[in-house]
Amino acid sequence: MASSGQVSFKLEDHPKLPKGKRIAVVVLDGWGEYKPDQYNCIHVAQTPTMDSLKQGAPDRWRLIRAHGNAVGLPTEDDMGNSEVGHNALGAGRIFAQGAKLVDLALASGKIYDGEGFKYISESFEKGTLHLIGLLSDGGVHSRLDQLQLLLKGASERGAKRICVHVLTDGRDVLDGSSVGFVEILENDLAKLREKGVDARIASGGGRMYVTMDRYENDWDVVKRGWDAQVLGEAPHKFKNAIEAVKKLRENANDQYLPPFVIVDDNNKAVGPIVDGDAVVTINFRADRMVMLAKALEYQDFNKFDRVRVPKIRYAGMLQYDGELKLPSRYLVSPPEIDRTSGEYLVHNGVRTFACSETVKFGHVTFFWNGNRSGYFNPQMEEYVEIPSDVGITFNVQPKMKALEIGEKARDAILSGKFDQVRVNIPNGDMVGHTGDIEATVVACKAADEAVKMILDAIEQVGGIYIVTADHGNAEDMVKRNKSGEPLLDKNGDLQILTSHTCQPVPIAIGGPGLAPGVRFRSDAPNGGLANVAATVMNLHGFVAPNDYETTLIEVADN
Numbered sequence: 001m002a003s004s005g006q007v008s009f010k011l012e013d014h015p016k017l018p019k020g021k022r023i024a025v026v027v028l029d030g031w032g033e034y035k036p037d038q039y040n041c042i043h044v045a046q047t048p049t050m051d052s053l054k055q056g057a058p059d060r061w062r063l064i065r066a067h068g069n070a071v072g073l074p075t076e077d078d079m080g081n082s083e084v085g086h087n088a089l090g091a092g093r094i095f096a097q098g099a100k101l102v103d104l105a106l107a108s109g110k111i112y113d114g115e116g117f118k119y120i121s122e123s124f125e126k127g128t129l130h131l132i133g134l135l136s137d138g139g140v141h142s143r144l145d146q147l148q149l150l151l152k153g154a155s156e157r158g159a160k161r162i163c164v165h166v167l168t169d170g171r172d173v174l175d176g177s178s179v180g181f182v183e184i185l186e187n188d189l190a191k192l193r194e195k196g197v198d199a200r201i202a203s204g205g206g207r208m209y210v211t212m213d214r215y216e217n218d219w220d221v222v223k224r225g226w227d228a229q230v231l232g233e234a235p236h237k238f239k240n241a242i243e244a245v246k247k248l249r250e251n252a253n254d255q256y257l258p259p260f261v262i263v264d265d266n267n268k269a270v271g272p273i274v275d276g277d278a279v280v281t282i283n284f285r286a287d288r289m290v291m292l293a294k295a296l297e298y299q300d301f302n303k304f305d306r307v308r309v310p311k312i313r314y315a316g317m318l319q320y321d322g323e324l325k326l327p328s329r330y331l332v333s334p335p336e337i338d339r340t341s342g343e344y345l346v347h348n349g350v351r352t353f354a355c356s357e358t359v360k361f362g363h364v365t366f367f368w369n370g371n372r373s374g375y376f377n378p379q380m381e382e383y384v385e386i387p388s389d390v391g392i393t394f395n396v397q398p399k400m401k402a403l404e405i406g407e408k409a410r411d412a413i414l415s416g417k418f419d420q421v422r423v424n425i426p427n428g429d430m431v432g433h434t435g436d437i438e439a440t441v442v443a444c445k446a447a448d449e450a451v452k453m454i455l456d457a458i459e460q461v462g463g464i465y466i467v468t469a470d471h472g473n474a475e476d477m478v479k480r481n482k483s484g485e486p487l488l489d490k491n492g493d494l495q496i497l498t499s500h501t502c503q504p505v506p507i508a509i510g511g512p513g514l515a516p517g518v519r520f521r522s523d524a525p526n527g528g529l530a531n532v533a534a535t536v537m538n539l540h541g542f543v544a545p546n547d548y549e550t551t552l553i554e555v556a557d558n
């Protein structure tokens with residue numbers, strides 16, 4: 001990869017569009033377009049602002065692709081997600097994403113030739129290999145089939161003792177599916193045991209309550225995981241993981257199962273992590289692994305009392321943070337997302353403000369900038385994080401911090417200190433993931449109100465807005481058959497969809513600063529999230545670099 005030092009970041013002037021406009025870039029998280037029925041919370045909610053933008057179709061409102069190949073995922077059946085969505089939005093190009101890179105490395109066997117695998121395999125003779133990560137086939141953070149291949153590959157290459165620390169999902173897959181995934185894994189581990197590998201599940205817990213916090217919202221989540229995985233301590237002890245998940249599901253859903261450890265006949269945890277062991281965090285996606293990676297890797301660490309810090313060989317499935325080089329060892333090289341639009345714009349005098357609340361803060365900063373933490377140029381940028389509510393599920397507070405984000409964005413626009421004001425409004429996604437339809441309707445309304453605050457500010461300063469989303473979620477809250485009818489489970493209950501979707505997302509442009517004649521091109525019907533960066537660069541008065549995906553707009557002559 002060309003290092004930033006060798007690249008020219010100078011952008012050419014746009015032949016027709018002026019510089020110096022104040023531009024709001026609004027990303028509604030989890031806001032897709034789907035047929036209007038009672039399970040489409042965006043349709044049910046009062047969303048006058050987003051509805052009015054739609055009136056601008058086709059010149060100033062359209063749909064773009066936000067899933068599958070359009071965002072670098074392995075197949076067209078892969079729903080979009082925040083990481084790949086914001087990567088595409090910020091980088092303006094489509095990179096083969098972690099899911100795909102891991103698939104390729106496993107298929108070719110190259111994963112086993114890399115430095116990362118060699119490093120951990122030095123522990124195989126005497127130590128245990130611990131695999132920690134999300135157990136589902138959701139394909140957002142991890143995939144079961146990748147875990148299965150890694151188990152096979154590692155055992156064939158000398159791992160004699162393997163402990164899997166599972167995090168149950170219910171967010172990228174149906175709630176309740178955890179039991180089936182644990183059964184499949186147990187079956188695989190039993191086969192490994194027949195071959196003489198001591199392989200077992202050692203601990204578990206629900207992803208939102210154990211380990212997979214992000215952006216340092218709540219370190220207790222990571223601590224609960226640490227206690228179970230590393231120390232072998234948890235409030236719930238079971239002999240068998242299937243039994244554990246079934247029992248704990250009586251009082252919690254998959255996302256929030258409390259931590260448990262598997263114990264032997266003497267009530268002793270079977271798989272704490274000890275000196276000499278190897279650890280792999282099997283998620284390919286970064287955000288929800290960074291905190292654990294810090295706890296496993298950093299010598300100086302004060303976020304919680306680790307009690308015991310084993311001397312281990314640790315590798316991530318990928319490197320999760322390119323700036324922090326965290327973790328330093330990894331099995332598969334991450335996508336090299338270089339020359340992002342944020343970096344270009346800062347080099348071309350565009351002063352940027354970015355804001356969200358904690359749970360999505362890294363989306364408009366870290367993911368937007370190609371999985372890179374920190375500023376490109378602190379003199380030109382300001383990133384503001386509004387603390388998220390902690391310790392609740394977001395259906396309890398569906399308005400979240402939408403209005404606070406709207407206010408911060410408004411103030412940044414009015415201040416005149418920034419050329420680009422970029423926000424992520426989380427409600428549709430975060431509340432959509434709870435599966436609570438009523439709360440998601442409230443969430444969508446709040447998101448719409450936040451958009452209005454921002455558009456009003458843009459109106460006041462004669463600026464431009466561009467409003468879009470990173471993937472679908474709130475527009476469809478039920479699982480459906482091929483013809484789109486809701487599916488019922490065996491008890492006759494609706495199957496609630498907590499996950500993202502494969503629906504397209506809207507994009508709208510407007511504002512008093514938008515030059516007359518600017519409209520969406522009609523010759524880019526397959527446009528996706530990766531086309532947005534060039535579009536934004538145009539609105540700032542620049543032509544995007546040649547290798548960026550093409551712009552979505554054109555300037556008609558009159």
Ligand SMILES: O=C(O)[C@@H](CO)OP(=O)(O)O
Pocket residue numbers: 029030080081082083140141171172288429
């Ligand atoms: O919460 C998350 O981690 C994912 C779903 O797994 O959602 P998003 O991609 O919108 O962040």
Ligand SMILES: [Mn+2]
Pocket residue numbers: 029030081082083085429470471
């Ligand atoms: Mn998202």
Ligand SMILES: [Mn+2]
Pocket residue numbers: 030082429430433473500
């Ligand atoms: Mn989401």
